[in-house]
Amino acid sequence: MENIKDVVLKYVVDEYLDDPEDEMTYETPLISGGIVDSFSMVSLKRFLEATYKISLPDDRATPEAFDTVNSITDLVNEFLAKK
Amino acid sequence: MGYSDKVRGIYQDTLQKIEGAGLFKTERKIFSAQSAEIEVEFPAGAPRKRVINMCANNYLGLSSHPDVVAAAHQGLDTHGYGMSSVRFICGTQDIHKELEQKITEFLGTEDTILFPSCMDANAGVFEAILTEEDVMISDRLVHASIIDGIRLSPAMRDTFKHQNMEHLEQKLIQFADKRVKIVITDGVFSMDGDTARLDEMVALCEKYDALLFVDDSHSSGFIGKTGRGTHEKYNVMGKIDIITTTFGKALGGASGGCVSGRKELVEMCRQKARPYLFSNTIAPVVVAGVLNVLETLSKSTERRDKLETNSAYWRQGLLDAGFVLQPGDTPIVPVMLFNAKLAQDFSRDLYAEGIYAIGFFFPVVPNGAARIRTQISAAHEIHHLDKALEAFIKVGKKYNILGKDKKQIIEMYGM
Numbered sequence: 001m002e003n004i005k006d007v008v009l010k011y012v013v014d015e016y017l018d019d020p021e022d023e024m025t026y027e028t029p030l031i032s033g034g035i036v037d038s039f040s041m042v043s044l045k046r047f048l049e050a051t052y053k054i055s056l057p058d059d060r061a062t063p064e065a066f067d068t069v070n071s072i073t074d075l076v077n078e079f080l081a082k083k
Numbered sequence: 084m085g086y087s088d089k090v091r092g093i094y095q096d097t098l099q100k101i102e103g104a105g106l107f108k109t110e111r112k113i114f115s116a117q118s119a120e121i122e123v124e125f126p127a128g129a130p131r132k133r134v135i136n137m138c139a140n141n142y143l144g145l146s147s148h149p150d151v152v153a154a155a156h157q158g159l160d161t162h163g164y165g166m167s168s169v170r171f172i173c174g175t176q177d178i179h180k181e182l183e184q185k186i187t188e189f190l191g192t193e194d195t196i197l198f199p200s201c202m203d204a205n206a207g208v209f210e211a212i213l214t215e216e217d218v219m220i221s222d223r224l225v226h227a228s229i230i231d232g233i234r235l236s237p238a239m240r241d242t243f244k245h246q247n248m249e250h251l252e253q254k255l256i257q258f259a260d261k262r263v264k265i266v267i268t269d270g271v272f273s274m275d276g277d278t279a280r281l282d283e284m285v286a287l288c289e290k291y292d293a294l295l296f297v298d299d300s301h302s303s304g305f306i307g308k309t310g311r312g313t314h315e316k317y318n319v320m321g322k323i324d325i326i327t328t329t330f331g332k333a334l335g336g337a338s339g340g341c342v343s344g345r346k347e348l349v350e351m352c353r354q355k356a357r358p359y360l361f362s363n364t365i366a367p368v369v370v371a372g373v374l375n376v377l378e379t380l381s382k383s384t385e386r387r388d389k390l391e392t393n394s395a396y397w398r399q400g401l402l403d404a405g406f407v408l409q410p411g412d413t414p415i416v417p418v419m420l421f422n423a424k425l426a427q428d429f430s431r432d433l434y435a436e437g438i439y440a441i442g443f444f445f446p447v448v449p450n451g452a453a454r455i456r457t458q459i460s461a462a463h464e465i466h467h468l469d470k471a472l473e474a475f476i477k478v479g480k481k482y483n484i485l486g487k488d489k490k491q492i493i494e495m496y497g498m
Contacts, residue, residue, distance in 0.1 A: 018244055034450045039233070040223065040242045 004052075005073045011047055012069060016040065026069040041066055048072070054079040105423065106446075116147040117336060119462040123439060135467050137440040137457045139336075142305050142414050143376075143386045144462025146336030150379065151372050155337075158371020166364045170197070171353075174364030182370050185377045186343055190303070190311060190328075191320040194349040197370075199362045201300050201329035201340030202228040207356030208296075208325065208342050209236035213265065218258045220251065221267035222279070226298055229267060238263075245272075248283050255291035263294065265324075270299035270313030271306060274448050274456065276415030278306065281317040294324040294348075300340070301415065304333030305387040305461075310380055324348065330369065335376045339365040390414055390461040393468060397459050400472045405486035406479060414459040417443075418475070419452070421489060422496035426453035429478055436474035451498035 005026055013024050016036050030036040036044065045061045048054065056079060065075050101107050114131055115122040121136045145151050158178065168174035179197060186195040198204040205228040209219060217238040221229065224245045233240055241258070243251040251266065258264055266288055268279040281297065288295045299312040307315025314323045325344035330337060342352050352359060380386070394414040401408055407419040420426045426442030433440050433455070444453035459468075479485045484492050 016244075018247075034445060037223065037242070039221070039230070039240055042239075043241050 004076055005069055007051065008048070008072050008076070009069045011044070012036070015043065015047075024069075026073075028069070029067055030069075031063040031067050036066070038063065044072075048076055052076055052080060054083065105427075117141050118147055119144070119460060119464070119467050121439065125434065132434075132437070134434065134437045134439040135463075135471050136460075137438055137471055139458060139460060140301070140332035141336050141460050141462060142301075142333040142390055142458070143380075144390075144460045145333070145376055145379075145386070151335055151375050154375030155368045155372040158374075159368045162367035162371065164368065165366055168364060169360060169362065170364045171360065176364075176367060176370075178367060178370045178374065179364060182374055182377075183341070185374060186341055189377055189381065190299075190326055190343050191314075192323075192326060192343040192345075194346040195341050195343040196349050196352050196356075196359060197365055198340045198342065198356075198359055199365060200331065200338060201298070201327055202231075203358035203362060204327040204340045204342045205229045205232040205298060206235060207232065207358040208327065208348075208352055209233055209238065209265075210357065211352045211355040212348050213238035213263060215239070216262040218261040218264050219267055220254045220258065220264065220293075222246065222269065222272075224272050224274070225267060225269050226273060226300070229269075229298060233267070238265075246277065246280065248280070248287065251284070252287055252291075255287060255293055259291065264291065265294040265296055267296045268298070269301070270297045270326075271301035271413050271415065273301050273415065274417065274443065274454075275409045276411040276413045276417060276456075277409065278302075278313050278316060278411070278413060281313055281319050281323070285317075285319045285322045288324075289322075295322075296325040296327070297323050298327045300327070300329040300332055301413070303328040304376070304380055305390050306413065309384055310387040330373045330376075334380075335369075335372045337369045337372055339369050339373065386461045390459065393461065393463050393465075394459045396465065397457070397468050397472070400468065401475065404472065404476050404479065406475070406484075407487075407489055407492065409454075416457045416459065417454040418457060419454050419489065419492075420484070420496075421451055421453055421493050421498060423453045425482065425492075425496045426455060429455055429482065432478040432481065433474055436477060438471050438474045440471075451493070 045056055049056060065071055111123055111125040113121050113123050117139055120133055122131050122133050124131050162176055162178060166174040183195040183197060209232045213236050215237045219233050219238050219240045221242050222245055223242045241254055243254050271278050284295055302312040304310050306313050314320050325348055327342050330339040398416050409417040420429055423444035426444050430440060430442040440455050440457050443456050
């Protein structure tokens with residue numbers, strides 16, 4: 001299975017960055033940095049659920065949990081372990 | 084009376100945090116009618132100063148026009164000051180129905196419903212026409228009032244990259260199974276001054292059977308050859324399913340707004356839109372003023388033509404001086420400074436030179452995209468624009484940004 005971090009990073013770059021030259025790392029703040037707004041977060045949640053066949057409850061899909069690729073990956077790993 | 088010291092402290096702390104983050108908003112007192120030149124007291128207690136106004140939405144210069152004022156006076160005399168009612172109880176006068184008809188004709192739509200403001204129109208429309216079986220797909224830079232309206236609707240929501248048609252098409256394909264799909268955009272984006280490419284959006288919406296919603300608040304009255312709006316500019320009049328707009332900018336500048344479009348959708352708003360159902364009717368004096376504005380605009384394009392000439396003159400002057408601008412061809416001309424503090428300092432120095440223009444920075448615009456947003460009016464004369472340009476150049480030289488590109492300005496001042 002492809003590394004989760006890289007899958008998430010690729011999705012975030014494709015989906016949210018307007019300028020492909022903008023730098024994006026595993027620790028770039030997505031929501032607090034203004035790259036992803038709360039509306040657009042919905043598509044990220046849907047992508048994670050569809051890709052990893054998991055269900056992320058709203059109280060866990062918080063702006064804090066979705067703020068970096070690393071924190072998103074942690075969340076996905078946690079729910080994959082519960083499967 | 085539960086306003087204890089503890090509760091007061093909560094709000095005092097919050098306000099201090101807002102101030103500490105540099106986000107505290109203050110009002111500047113103006114002692115004159117809205118115009119190209121206004122008399123301002125800033126900061127509070129300072130002597131009043133006459134300055135050139137470069138930040139009003141008074142695009143057509145009609146906010147204090149004698150004809151509009153006279154029509155409003157007449158409306159006050161014939162129809163009274165207030166109606167003390169919502170529309171559907173006893174708040175609908177002949178002139179409210181007349182204005183709805185005139186707006187329908189002006190925008191080239193099927194029907195129109197008035198709202199107390201365009202904020203209310205945007206807040207009410209999505210909840211009125213959509214259910215949980217539907218989806219709203221909005222441009223990522225739509226106005227805050229649309230975002231609030233989207234929040235109030237039970238429909239699924241998603242966004243597409245600003246003005247990115249490929250991304251929009253992906254979303255339309257992704258949501259093919261939804262009962263109703265609605266694509267949501269501003270006509271002219273208020274912070275950048277760019278126009279939505281409605282011809283391409285109409286084509287996509289027709290291909291994927293989606294509705295198209297356009298907020299034309301920064302367009303109605305002056306965009307397009309006869310000022311009908313962004314849909315006229317892109318030759319798609321009659322093809323926009325919902326247009327919302329305001330009477331608080333070019334169309335007289337007082338207040339009020341509307342939803343205009345397909346008759347069934349307008350009727351749904353009349354039956355279900357909460358800001359329409361539970362808020363007072365527009366004051367007769369405002370209705371009379373807007374009717375006069377529409378009559379003037381339907382007879383002549385003189386004012387929008389002057390606005391177009393002024394806007395091009397201003398944009399070219401700034402470009403020749405070496406400023407970085409957001410590209411566009413509307414009266415919204417953002418001068419890019421990138422750094423928030425620089426934008427605030429620049430605005431303060433402009434004021435000292437007699438020019439009133441405001442700096443915008445995060446979170447109103449993206450981080451690192453701070454700017455002075457200038458807005459041109461048909462009320463401006465060339466001598467106003469020349470004086471403003473002189474001041475911009477003087478302040479630009481002070482900060483050594485003339486002729487510098489984005490990268491160089493960021494190197495000097497940071498994001």
